[in-house]
Amino acid sequence: MARLWVFPGSFDPPTRGHEDLIRRAAVQCDQLIVALLINPDKQGFLPLKKRIQLLESICETIPNASVEAYDGLLADFVRLRKADAVVRGVRSATEMETELPWAGFNRILYEDFEVVYLPARPELRDVSSSMVRQLAAFGGDVTPFVPECDAEIIKNYLTNRT
Numbered sequence: 001m002a003r004l005w006v007f008p009g010s011f012d013p014p015t016r017g018h019e020d021l022i023r024r025a026a027v028q029c030d031q032l033i034v035a036l037l038i039n040p041d042k043q044g045f046l047p048l049k050k051r052i053q054l055l056e057s058i059c060e061t062i063p064n065a066s067v068e069a070y071d072g073l074l075a076d077f078v079r080l081r082k083a084d085a086v087v088r089g090v091r092s093a094t095e096m097e098t099e100l101p102w103a104g105f106n107r108i109l110y111e112d113f114e115v116v117y118l119p120a121r122p123e124l125r126d127v128s129s130s131m132v133r134q135l136a137a138f139g140g141d142v143t144p145f146v147p148e149c150d151a152e153i154i155k156n157y158l159t160n161r162t
Contacts, residue, residue, distance in 0.1 A: 002031060011051050014055055
């Protein structure tokens with residue numbers, strides 16, 4: 001039986017940490033859906049279209065990975081896709097404490113909800129989308145923190161907002 005995993009997030013913007021987790025998760029399953037959450041209550045740093053573009057460029061070289069946008073509950077998306085597990089990256093013990101209640105909550109909503117936790121690599125542990133956003137907002141060089149394909153797009157977006 002083919003194993004389908006879902007890696008959800010807002011990916012605003014995608015970081016080298018996200019890229020690493022996508023690559024590591026993809027070798028553990030038959031199909032990986034990188035699920036981009038559409039949150040109608042939140043204006044993103046990058047528009048949805050740009051985030052999809054960035055994630056698709058990461059997944060371009062990973063044959064079993066694809067990108068889908070979704071809105072609503074993660075448990076509903078997982079049920080609809082008949083996914084076997086959700087992948088979550090964890091950078092710290094504090095993050096794990098936050099993740100565990102969400103896993104329990106989602107399990108109540110969908111009894112077959114399973115989570116696979118992947119620890120962040122030490123060299124990527126401190127990289128977060130919020131830090132990259134702040135660095136970019138102040139004109140800093142985001143290149144060390146985002147996938148190669150992202151840096152130019154992020155710089156162009158900040159300059160031209162297109």
